[in-house]
Amino acid sequence: MKKLTILGATGSIGVSSLDVVARHANEFDVQYLSTYQNVALLFEQAQKFRPRAVAIYKEDSVHEYAQRFKEIGVEIVTGFDGVLELSRRDDVDIFVNALVGAVGLQPTLNAIKPGRRIALANKETLVLGGELVMRQARQVGAEVIPIDSEHSALLQCIVGEEAAAVQKIVLTASGGPFRERPETEFGRISVAEALNHPNWTMGPKITIDSATLMNKGLEVIEAFWLFGLAPEEIDVVVHPQSIVHSFVEFRDGSIKAQLGLPDMRVPIQYALSFPKRLAADFPRLDFSQLRDLTFEQPDYEKFRCLKLAFDALAEGGSAPAVLNASNEEAVHLFLKEMIRFDQISQIVEEALTQCPRNGRCDAATLLAADQTTREYVQSTFS
């Protein structure tokens, strides 16, 4: 029986993670959950899974639930301090980080302990802190297992192979809702259009990132840290059907791919059960209905964010932190309809020129770069 923490339990990945846990009640036991502010759903989850404690980020949303959690014997901690406190607790085998944004880094660092598995859906943890996190995990003997469908695909293709046999990885990208939209119309894209992803149902931040292809850029940086390849050994191919989740090419020219219907429960369950696979009746790809799988090169001019991510990875140091922070702020402004869709990449590009960067990768430097960049974007574009 593996004991679990799930940070971000009420988001899309959190809910799917609890679906997986519910299917394997003999394998997994929930110890800790957190939410940003969806206390009603968190309470339902607590009733069902009976964690020892929950963290509620927005303290003012606790209200009448305080008493109800107490009645079912579930401790409440609040604020970001509460999240950090839960992430330090010891009685946990698998720490699922499904937080959104750079806020996920510190909890991950807290949670790295000998023998523990970090199941990572929070890609900013590695985008900002890849060097730090991977080094710390190696030092204490913790595992970092990805939950992203692409990185799970890569892990599944690499399992059983020698690390040195991997020559190249190719991340697939759906291309998002604007793959065929001319760049000249990018200024007129509405929030509603950008939130309408063709294949995946996800939270708003990652859905906008999928529309700009910044999501793929962040995944390239994540893959760099997870799989230890050079930036030029990581490539992206657009695959609108989202059936092939990624490719690995080996040094003998052989290629493996992992595929399946778009269903985050598959990579989540794999991250929990790895290296084993548990039986599950998730909907299957019907081979008798399989027709066309199409592929094309990404348009790096039109989807400038993807290019900027490769550039930030090549520069290294705090550049990915600047990339990520400026993107988070720009997406936030776009969701509030304060900037146009095409300004997202412009803001990121400007931040990468204007914001101070350096080559150090300690947590303080990275979080300072994150903070400075956010302030720059807010003061310049709000």
Next chain:
Amino acid sequence: MKKLTILGATGSIGVSSLDVVARHANEFDVQYLSTYQNVALLFEQAQKFRPRAVAIYKEDSVHEYAQRFKEIGVEIVTGFDGVLELSRRDDVDIFVNALVGAVGLQPTLNAIKPGRRIALANKETLVLGGELVMRQARQVGAEVIPIDSEHSALLQCIVGEEAAAVQKIVLTASGGPFRERPETEFGRISVAEALNHPNWTMGPKITIDSATLMNKGLEVIEAFWLFGLAPEEIDVVVHPQSIVHSFVEFRDGSIKAQLGLPDMRVPIQYALSFPKRLAADFPRLDFSQLRDLTFEQPDYEKFRCLKLAFDALAEGGSAPAVLNASNEEAVHLFLKEMIRFDQISQIVEEALTQCPRNGRCDAATLLAADQTTREYVQSTFS
């Protein structure tokens, strides 16, 4: 340094195997080679790779080469007895069986020895003798590693996974040159048309089998023995581009595929280097050129041989031996223009009704079924 025997050294697989060996002169050392009758090529190979001995099946083709082999210090053995004798020799780590047809079974049985690897391109070995060969290999601790691109793909997808996690395998088939030809025109297909495979350059027997889809049927039976699944857990999907070489579905719904350009050197090298991968500069799949991968269901009415193979597998015992022998004879008659293309499946179907079959799987029973079936086809259709 692994010591190799290659039976069928002058055929398509044999030549590619020696290409792989030449690329890794520090890894592999050729001990024994055999040919059916291409003594000129065998002599060239012997000059280059300096085996201890060679077997020449057709004794009357030795002629003037006897002296030349002697001059380079290479022993000659002749006839099928010579092939059998080489297959029993001890100083070999990897035994590559690239013979064509049922004649490959006995050499494989001879070669199964503790710690030895059987690298199998001769699919009839398993079609006829799957139960016998796999049992004997398990008993003495020999490995059976497939060289077929499809079975190599399956092995590559399964490596690192628990056997129990495999739920289904799906073999891809190019569909051959007559995928879009109406069945009503099958009677008018010429030998030259049938020998013109769209994706792979192979010997005449397997090329005709690819045109009838019997090749895929034989591979289904081979997969059954190699991977220990139930017949209903093995499926076939037509994939005209021959880029995806096969799929494995796991019990969590995840699917893996192995893919690459059609190049037999990749699965051959994998069979020799397994579980490692050796670096090789075989032409790469260019992801920037990757466009459409298409899939469709096989037409079991039009390609009756594929259906008959599934039936023979379900019946078991000596039925696959009858299927294989009648097909070998029918293909032989077609290549000699003594029957029409559409008669190949008719002959196999008739043989499966007319020829005695039973449930025993010892070598004598299987070879008797093989012999009886050949005589039946020859006497009825020649």
